[in-house]
Amino acid sequence: MNSTEIILAQIEDINELNCVSFASKKHWGYPEEWMELWRDDLLLTETDFEKQQIYKLVLDERIIGFCAIQESTEVYDVTNLWVEPMYIGNGFGKLLFSFCIEKVVFNNKPIIVEADPNAEAFYASQGFVTYAQKESLPKGRFLPLMKMELS
Structure with missing residues (x-):
């Protein structure tokens, strides 16, 4: 039996x-040179732990998200x-996201995300709506800016 838990990182x-x-x-499937362009944006820093609430999804004692x-x-x-x-496509993202919204969101203000184009459908399924785009790297690539209003 697999055991999952979500705890503060x-x-x-x-x-x-x-x-x-x-x-x-x-x-x-992004090319290596694109991955290098994004490296700094993808990696957490010590400062992130001070400014953000970060929850990890642990499956059988291993962090999977x-x-x-x-x-x-x-x-x-x-x-x-x-x-x-x-583990993508098995409901873990939804589980993790739902848990974090319950734990972190206490005030009635919008939740925003600068999504990867491949994640736009996931966020839409969670109630987000795309309201704009932001140019990314490499030039000519755009990220959907998405928002979810709490009611």
Whole structure:
């Protein structure tokens, strides 16, 4: 029997979490040179642990995903939501995201995410709506900016 738990990540988890985010992004078949362009954006820093609430999804004592949310005065920002490639499409992302929303979101303000184009359908299935696009790297690539209003 597999056991899963979602718990607050600690700074000691940073290397494992960064491996998850990089592997998850790479899962979509992006070229190596693009992955290098995005490396700094994909990797958590010590500062992220101070500013964001980061929860890890642990399956059989192994981190297989994480979600990070940062609150500002106007919005909650989903800064990271990653699941190990072999577990993508099995409901773990939804489980992790739902848990984090329950744990982190207490005020009635929008939740936003700058999504990977491959994750747009996932976020739409969670109630997000695309309201704009943001140019990314390499030039000519755009990311959907998505928002979910709480009612």
